[in-house]
Amino acid sequence: MTTPPYKHLYLVDGSGYIFRAYFAIPPRSTADGRPVNATFGFTNMLIKLLRDSDADGIAVIFDKSGKTFRNEIYPEYKAHRPEAPEDLVPQFAAIREATKAFNLPCIEMEGYEADDLIATYARQAKEAGIEVTVVSSDKDLMQLVDGGIAMLDPMKDKTIGPDEVMEKFGVAPEKVIDVQALAGDSTDNVPGVPGIGIKTAAQLINEYGDLESLLERAGEIKQNKRREKLIENAELARVSKKLVTLERYAPVTEGIEGFALRQPEPETLRAFLELYEFRSLLRRLSDQLGDEVPAEATPVPAAPGEANYELVQDLAALERWVAAAQKRGVLAVDTETTSLDAVAAELVGVSLSTEAGKACYVPLAHKGDAPADGGLDLEGGGAEAPKQIPLDQAIAALKPLLEDPGVLKVGQNIKYDMLIFARQGIDVAPIDDTMLLSYVVEGGLHGHGMDDLAQIHLDYQTIKFKDVAGSGKNQVTFDHVPLEKALDYAAEDADITLRLHQVLKPRLVADRLTTVYETIERPLVPVLAAMELTGIKVDRDTLRRMSNDFATRIGELEVAIHKLAGRPFTIGSPKQLGEILFDEMSLPGGKKGKSGAYATGADILQGLAAQGHDLPARVLDWRQLAKLKSTYTDALQTQINEETGRVHTSYSQAVASTGRLSSNDPNLQNIPIRTEEGRKIRTAFVAEKGHVLLSVDYSQIELRLTAEIAEVEALKQAFHDGQDIHAITAAQVFGIPVEGMDPMTRRKAKAINFGIIYGISAFGLAQNLGIPQGEARDYIAAYFERYPGIRGYMDRTKALAGEQGFVTTLFGRKIHVPGIKDKNPARRSFSERAAINAPIQGTAADIIKRAMIRVPPALDKAGLKARMLLQVHDELLFEVPEGEVEETSAVVREVMENACAPALELSVPLVADAGTGANWAEAH
DNA sequence: GTGTTCACG
DNA sequence: GACGTACGTGAACACC
Numbered sequence: 001m002t003t004p005p006y007k008h009l010y011l012v013d014g015s016g017y018i019f020r021a022y023f024a025i026p027p028r029s030t031a032d033g034r035p036v037n038a039t040f041g042f043t044n045m046l047i048k049l050l051r052d053s054d055a056d057g058i059a060v061i062f063d064k065s066g067k068t069f070r071n072e073i074y075p076e077y078k079a080h081r082p083e084a085p086e087d088l089v090p091q092f093a094a095i096r097e098a099t100k101a102f103n104l105p106c107i108e109m110e111g112y113e114a115d116d117l118i119a120t121y122a123r124q125a126k127e128a129g130i131e132v133t134v135v136s137s138d139k140d141l142m143q144l145v146d147g148g149i150a151m152l153d154p155m156k157d158k159t160i161g162p163d164e165v166m167e168k169f170g171v172a173p174e175k176v177i178d179v180q181a182l183a184g185d186s187t188d189n190v191p192g193v194p195g196i197g198i199k200t201a202a203q204l205i206n207e208y209g210d211l212e213s214l215l216e217r218a219g220e221i222k223q224n225k226r227r228e229k230l231i232e233n234a235e236l237a238r239v240s241k242k243l244v245t246l247e248r249y250a251p252v253t254e255g256i257e258g259f260a261l262r263q264p265e266p267e268t269l270r271a272f273l274e275l276y277e278f279r280s281l282l283r284r285l286s287d288q289l290g291d292e293v294p295a296e297a298t299p300v301p302a303a304p305g306e307a308n309y310e311l312v313q314d315l316a317a318l319e320r321w322v323a324a325a326q327k328r329g330v331l332a333v334d335t336e337t338t339s340l341d342a343v344a345a346e347l348v349g350v351s352l353s354t355e356a357g358k359a360c361y362v363p364l365a366h367k368g369d370a371p372a373d374g375g376l377d378l379e380g381g382g383a384e385a386p387k388q389i390p391l392d393q394a395i396a397a398l399k400p401l402l403e404d405p406g407v408l409k410v411g412q413n414i415k416y417d418m419l420i421f422a423r424q425g426i427d428v429a430p431i432d433d434t435m436l437l438s439y440v441v442e443g444g445l446h447g448h449g450m451d452d453l454a455q456i457h458l459d460y461q462t463i464k465f466k467d468v469a470g471s472g473k474n475q476v477t478f479d480h481v482p483l484e485k486a487l488d489y490a491a492e493d494a495d496i497t498l499r500l501h502q503v504l505k506p507r508l509v510a511d512r513l514t515t516v517y518e519t520i521e522r523p524l525v526p527v528l529a530a531m532e533l534t535g536i537k538v539d540r541d542t543l544r545r546m547s548n549d550f551a552t553r554i555g556e557l558e559v560a561i562h563k564l565a566g567r568p569f570t571i572g573s574p575k576q577l578g579e580i581l582f583d584e585m586s587l588p589g590g591k592k593g594k595s596g597a598y599a600t601g602a603d604i605l606q607g608l609a610a611q612g613h614d615l616p617a618r619v620l621d622w623r624q625l626a627k628l629k630s631t632y633t634d635a636l637q638t639q640i641n642e643e644t645g646r647v648h649t650s651y652s653q654a655v656a657s658t659g660r661l662s663s664n665d666p667n668l669q670n671i672p673i674r675t676e677e678g679r680k681i682r683t684a685f686v687a688e689k690g691h692v693l694l695s696v697d698y699s700q701i702e703l704r705l706t707a708e709i710a711e712v713e714a715l716k717q718a719f720h721d722g723q724d725i726h727a728i729t730a731a732q733v734f735g736i737p738v739e740g741m742d743p744m745t746r747r748k749a750k751a752i753n754f755g756i757i758y759g760i761s762a763f764g765l766a767q768n769l770g771i772p773q774g775e776a777r778d779y780i781a782a783y784f785e786r787y788p789g790i791r792g793y794m795d796r797t798k799a800l801a802g803e804q805g806f807v808t809t810l811f812g813r814k815i816h817v818p819g820i821k822d823k824n825p826a827r828r829s830f831s832e833r834a835a836i837n838a839p840i841q842g843t844a845a846d847i848i849k850r851a852m853i854r855v856p857p858a859l860d861k862a863g864l865k866a867r868m869l870l871q872v873h874d875e876l877l878f879e880v881p882e883g884e885v886e887e888t889s890a891v892v893r894e895v896m897e898n899a900c901a902p903a904l905e906l907s908v909p910l911v912a913d914a915g916t917g918a919n920w921a922e923a924h
Numbered sequence: 925g926t927g928t929t930c931a932c933g
Numbered sequence: 934g935a936c937g938t939a940c941g942t943g944a945a946c947a948c949c
Binding site: 183194195196197198199200570572573574575576626627630631635652655656657658660661662663664665666667669670702754755757758759760761762763764765767768824825826827828829830833834836837838840841845873 | 934935936937938939940941942943944945946947948
């Protein structure tokens with residue numbers, strides 16, 4: 001054999017990849033309806049491989065349909081494989097076309113699986129001294145891994161070597177087939193030995209060396225069941241081993257010398273990309289394709305990025321755009337600023353789009369070019385600033401348009417732009433938000449940032465902010481971006497937003513989600529904007545004093561901890577701490593997690609502390625103080641806005657899959673309360689002079705909704721009677737009178753009640769209560785016995801989620817649960833629990849959102865001046881003039897308790913409790 | 925950029 | 934019997 005002229009051969013498992021890509025990538029199709037998601041993924045992967053790897057030899061290997069030699073050994077092999085989904089079938093041919101379009105060899109062979117051909121070529125290449133990488137994540141190929149052969153998981157971009165194989169199978173690669181022979185494989189219908197899984201198999205192989213030795217000496221095994229099974233099924237194990245062993249000497253006809261990398265023919269490649277309408281890939285490969293993207297691939301209107309955008313630098317031009325928008329009635333708007341913090345940001349420019357492919361950018365505060373030498377230049381303008389419309393004139397021209405009730409303003413995360421405009425005296429309305437449309441229609445399926453949405457719905461890769469403004473220490477604010485670049489980027493954003501609106505808005509009706517969007521998400525936007533703009537007053541001195549106090553105590557603890565350890569180390573490093581505790585001090589219970597590090601979480605340290613060890617106890621104290629200082633008392637001081645003296649969080653309305661809000665920069669939804677020490681931080685959140693803080697929160701809302709949704713009559717009755725719900729649960733489940741109940745009994749019932757909301761598991765409950773799993777199992781059984789409605793709800797919900805891929809709240813919000821069909825049982829169970837929790841958490845989120853929308857007008861109508869400041873999932877915080885507390889409290893409670901009406905009437909009452917004080921600690 | 929830890933509901 | 938576990942978040946930090 002001649003030595004092939006390359007060094008590193010990549011063998012791509014084409015059939016394996018396409019299955020994974022099909023399930024991992026959301027459905028997409030060409031204009032005439034041909035499904036292409038897996039083909040797109042495959043093509044993308046090839047481009048990435050060609051671009052990023054050192055491959056100078058590549059072959060793509062496929063399964064050939066039909067029987068293989070394994071069916072002669074064991075007719076049932078792969079007999080239970082379900083048919084491929086119908087929208088995957090046509091893609092099998094398409095990825096072979098893709099392979100050929102890139103001028104790569106396409107290998108398949110009657111009677112052999114792709115895995116056997118890969119094994120054969122890998123062996124041949126290795127013998128010829130060529131490095132081999134098998135591109136696949138199929139565990140069946142892991143047996144090939146050795147010094148010269150590695151695997152690459154193309155979707156996770158993770159290299160799999162002997163260590164990763166060890167992690168997966170618990171044995172070295174050459175023993176993998178022995179483990180597989182014992183454990184079997186239900187998806188391929190490899191029988192294995194009943195009752196033995198990978199864990200047990202690995203343990204046995206490690207103990208006895210290999211399968212044959214194990215089977216010969218099976219009589220020595222102590223566990224009765226295991227010994228019998230092994231003896232009884234020895235032959236089955238041997239057959240299984242034959243099934244899982246890859247054929248390394250398949251009679252292949254193509255030689256590896258033919259796998260040297262060749263350049264693709266530009267015409268062939270282009271024809272392929274056009275046929276499947278992979279326009280973003282066409283664009284990306286345009287340099288390789290020799291010239292510009294051909295005209296026939298350019299749809300009408302022009303693809304984003306290829307459209308002709310207008311730079312608007314005088315008032316007359318801006319007025320033409322205003323008139324065009326008035327005429328159309330729809331306008332996409334986007335602002336460019338100097339900061340992601342809308343309350344601190346300076347307006348730099350505005351972009352507008354009135355129809356797809358037609359957009360402009362109006363620069364308003366761009367500086368001249370930065371000096372090339374990077375020298376000191378405080379104005380940032382070495383050159384004169386470019387021609388721009390004066391800000392006040394532009395605002396005056398835009399205001400009537402942005403406030404025109406007859407013109408719909410469309411934005412991507414328009415709350416941000418509304419805040420920027422609000423600070424310029426413009427009250428933007430009416431609005432639509434493409435981010436929220438996507439959130440309502442496809443929540444749970446993917447992120448809702450513009451880059452994601454452009455890729456998914458428009459097959460377009462947006463220009464990245466980094467590409468125009470740089471990154472890291474070279475990053476500049478947008479006012480320093482040259483106008484040409486700024487135009488491309490900013491106008492594109494408005495263009496894309498308008499196009500996304502055209503795609504997503506009709507989906508509301510089609511998917512019956514109009515009500516959720518129109519009555520919850522859209523009206524909430526201005527409410528959140530007002531809360532963010534208001535902010536909450538934070539007392540810097542209180543925080544500073546606390547930081548100083550923490551610093552002293554942290555320092556003292558550090559000295560003590562280092563002394564106990566016998567040497568200094570970084571206490572904040574879990575890795576170093578683990579080594580100190582379990583290697584150097586040899587404390588018991590050192591357990592390594594999957595990353596190979598010792599676990600040092602609070603539960604572990606508490607266990608050690610309880611055994612009388614001082615160091616872990618001190619580390620717990622240190623961690624608490626370090627957390628409070630770095631995350632709260634230090635960080636919050638830096639978040640106080642210079643101008644307002646208040647802290648302005650930002651609420652994300654499209655992040656949490658259940659419909660909840662999230663809070664960031666800073667997160668004001670996780671300010672400490674559970675420990676005395678942490679709770680003090682809340683005293684720094686204060687009311688303006690002459691005001692107090694009012695906190696109103698829903699009592700047990702999720703448990704009430706669980707009783708409602710799962711129709712648990714006994715719990716509903718308890719809520720009607722206003723009883724202590726956890727005590728009642730304990731009484732009914734454990735049969736103990738409420739009078740004189742042991743607090744531990746009530747605690748257990750409380751844990752079960754919470755567990756139910758989370759999609760209970762015996763493991764989780766046991767963990768939470770620190771009891772054996774068996775005991776937890778008994779409690780759950782007793783609970784289900786007493787409240788059978790709960791089990792019915794759980795089973796129904798799992799089934800429904802499986803059938804339709806989503807669950808719904810009482811208000812019709814859809815929450816997608818993509819992992820519900822996962823064949824990995826751990827991931828599937830995870831999704832099942834999420835599916836059980838989502839309608840409960842999501843309905844609670846819907847309810848408080850409805851309340852938030854109604855509170856401001858209700859206060860207004862009552863002539864009250866209170867301002868809503870924060871939302872913390874089941875709590876609303878207000879700043880109230882001292883004389884209006886009682887009235888405000890009554891109005892807010894009224895709105896919150898009746899927030900379901902008139903859309904829905906619950907059979908359990910909702911109760912909202914109020915508290916007031918000079919600061920948040922007192923009010924809550 | 926990822927994983928661990930820990931703050932909240 | 935095994936998978937690896939309670940649901941939903943965001944931030945800081947260490948470490949690669």
